[in-house]
Amino acid sequence: MKIFNVVFAVLFVLFAALQWNDPDPYIWMPIYLYGAVFCGLAAAGNYYKGWYLFGIVACLGYAVSLFFAKDGVLSWATEHHAENIAGAMKASTPWIEDTREFFGLFIIIVVLLVNFVYISQKRAKKMRKKMMKIG
Incomplete structure (x- = not known):
């Protein structure tokens, strides 16, 4: 888990740095730094x-809003035939920008969820051991 977390901490710092020239860095830099x-x-x-x-719920709420937004992920997938979102670094259309943001949130959600499940299982195992000693 240590290597997993070091890798994603570094990636999230890099993702945050790449947001500097984004139209809304004040939203995305804190989101990525939260993960970092x-x-x-x-x-x-x-x-x-x-x-x-908290991070999972907040990011999930934002991701759902991006998914169903007028020019969101659903629009990208259905109306715009899932056009390439990695072609140009500068998104010229709102559905590409929203889709990229959605997948960024998805990555954060997965990483936070992995840590949440890991610590939950670790604590449950510790509690079972403790209960075995008592019983």
């Missing part, structure tokens, strides 16, 4: 289950 901070803490052995859950 909690991956960095997890790499150091400090897990914060409640903060993972």
